[in-house]
Amino acid sequence: AQRVTQPEKLLSVFKGAPVELKCNYSYSGSPELFWYVQYSRQRLQLLLRHISRESIKGFTADLNKGETSFHLKKPFAQEEDSAMYYCALSSNAGNNRKLIWGLGTSLAVNP
């Protein structure tokens, strides 16, 4: 079954510490993966996608097909990174097209 798992519901770190938000997926085809973020009182927005291979706001995510993971990392967390983060997988196989979402991880960066 196609699934996205974010094992941590809440992650709390101190400012300046490294942060890693975990995302594992289950998908038989070639996945496209995204990280979306929702800051307090703001709309859900795209943070990054794996095919872009870019760093946004200091965050990176590498697709590891062997481990079926797409973990989001940042070497030095900032207070403004506190938000809800969602991992999503795009399935475009034939007639079964959809975007599958994880339950989200709430990141709290403490001063």
Next chain:
Amino acid sequence: DAGVTQSPTHLIKTRGQQVTLRCSPKSGHDTVSWYQQALGQGPQFIFQYYEEEERQRGNFPDRFSGHQFPNYSSELNVNALLLGDSALYLCASSSTGGLFNSPLHFGNGTRLTVT
């Protein structure tokens, strides 16, 4: 560019009633998707509209229906409301031509409360 706009922002309905939510996509986008987000949950895909047709559908009953207009705006209708329909309803637009491989732009959502 106003981005994706949704109306109304909040709505309170009674069980058994019907509700219509509205969405205007971001300028240049042709595809609209609707999501239901219950408290503490990730977004759940309801359906997607492209070229005024429902192209994909998630695991939602027929009580949930929609429409897309020639100007790409969209409506979500829910009939025979249940208490469990209380949630934040998100509209997302994209220029994917019906696929899911382009980023979604979300609206602020409509908070529906069913009493």
